[in-house]
Structure formats: structure tokens, C-alpha cells
Amino acid sequence: MIERLLAPNPSLYTGPGTNTYIFRSDGEALVLDPGPVIDAHAAAIVAALAGSTPVGVVVTHTHPDHAPLANPLAATLGVPTFGFDRGPEFIPDLTVADGQTIAFGSEAIVAVHTPGHTPDHVCFVHDSTLYTGDHIMGGSTVIIEDAAAYLDSLYRVRELDVERIEPGHGNAMSDAGAVIDSYIDHRLERERQIIVAIASGASSVGSIVDGVYAGIPVGLRPAAVHQVRVQLVKLSEDAAVWFDDDRTEQARVGLR
Numbered sequence: 001m002i003e004r005l006l007a008p009n010p011s012l013y014t015g016p017g018t019n020t021y022i023f024r025s026d027g028e029a030l031v032l033d034p035g036p037v038i039d040a041h042a043a044a045i046v047a048a049l050a051g052s053t054p055v056g057v058v059v060t061h062t063h064p065d066h067a068p069l070a071n072p073l074a075a076t077l078g079v080p081t082f083g084f085d086r087g088p089e090f091i092p093d094l095t096v097a098d099g100q101t102i103a104f105g106s107e108a109i110v111a112v113h114t115p116g117h118t119p120d121h122v123c124f125v126h127d128s129t130l131y132t133g134d135h136i137m138g139g140s141t142v143i144i145e146d147a148a149a150y151l152d153s154l155y156r157v158r159e160l161d162v163e164r165i166e167p168g169h170g171n172a173m174s175d176a177g178a179v180i181d182s183y184i185d186h187r188l189e190r191e192r193q194i195i196v197a198i199a200s201g202a203s204s205v206g207s208i209v210d211g212v213y214a215g216i217p218v219g220l221r222p223a224a225v226h227q228v229r230v231q232l233v234k235l236s237e238d239a240a241v242w243f244d245d246d247r248t249e250q251a252r253v254g255l256r
Helices: 039-048 070-077 147-158 176-199 205-212 218-237
Strands: 002-006 019-025 028-032 053-058 081-083 101-104 107-113 122-126 129-131 164-166 241-244 252-255
Touching: 002 039, 019 039, 019 101, 019 107, 028 101, 039 070, 053 070, 053 101, 070 081, 107 147, 147 176, 147 218, 164 176, 176 205, 176 218, 176 241, 176 252, 205 218, 218 241
Parallel strands: 028 053, 053 081, 129 164
Antiparallel strands: 002 019, 019 028, 101 107, 107 122, 122 129, 241 252
16 A cells, blocks of 8 residues: 655645655555655654554655655654665665665565666656656656766666656656656757757857747746756767856857
């Protein structure tokens, strides 16, 4: 049995909030992505665990909307935390490697290292469902730190042949293969759009954003600038463009 609890942390970047998942089997329970430190959400998780013996608190990655509650919640429950690496507000008691299983009762979730959104990001497979954290989100694309690693991770989860996706934000998605393919297509299309923008005269990160992300809300422009820069790093490594990266909107770029 799996239960989803929604953390009350809605925003431009988290959508309706962070999804916390509770897995149960044979009287034991595992918590995935408890979210930020919000007393009401912590109390809701503890209440949802009533009647089960908790065995661990797991995080997909260490971003502040997923991990900070993990250590204090685990201390309250008297269980270990699991994660790929430590972060600013999270220290795992037990590190999780790619392919590792974390058991609860007679069942387990299996870790799949999926860098790209962050270097430490891990998805988890349970039966035919992929729990994606911020690797794939409901109703939105994902902000990434490494475009090459992210695309490779998308190809990898496509090979898992799962049927359903339960994301860290947004609603569940039933046609997992089609969703993953759409994410791959989106990333490849972004590459094409950036190359077309440069070929059409865009010569800086800011001018590419103006063309590729025309009409986005002002509050999302920093994210768009970041995304273009990350994509340009990959395209530069692919020898498709040259990129004088000074981490500003004025950073110069051109076709090779």
C-alpha cells in the first residue's frame, strides 16, 4: 500500500507542493521525500504512520523542498535516513547506491541514480511504478544542472519499462513511456531552438532567452537564463557552439 501526502509548500517551482510517499508492507512503513521542515506536515506524516512500524526515511535528492525534514523526522521516529549524498540540510545515515534496494516488510524500492537535475538525484522503482522526485514532474518540465547527464538519465529510465510515474510534484502519470519520450523530445527540441536562435542572430545568453522563452513570467526569467546556460554547456561540449561562459546574461555564444 502506498499513500501520498502533499506538503503545504506551493510555489512557482514546486507547483501545488512536494509529494511525500509512505510505502507499507507487512506492518512496516518507509517514508519517501518528507519535504521541508513544516510542523503540520511532519505531524501529518506521523499520524499517517499510525499502526505501522517505520523503518526509514528516504530522499530523492537534497533540495530544500524535499530533504530538510528527513533528519528531524527520522530522529522522532527512531529510524535511519537514506540518500545518495549529504546536502545543506540533510545528512544520510545510510548512503544509497545505484541499484540498491531498501526494504520495508516483504517489499522494497530500488534506487536508480538519475543525475541531471542535481548530481545526487535518485529515482526509485516499486513494482511497475517509478517515483521520480524532480527528475520528471507532473504538469511541468524540470530545471536541470547538467543537460548531458539529464538526457542520459531520461534514456536510462525509459529502458526500465515502467508503467506509471509518481512525481515529486504534481499528479501521477499513467503512460510512463509516453511521458518519458515527451521529456526527451522536449530536451532535444530545446537544443534545436537554441541553435536556430544563434543562427538567426542571437549572440548572448540573454538574447537566446528572449527568443526561446518569449512571454515567460518575469519571475521565471532567472530559471530560463540558467536553463539556456546549462544547455549551451552541453552544446559546447558537443562542439555545436562556442560559449564564453561568464555566468551572466551577457555571456557570448556563436555557432562553430
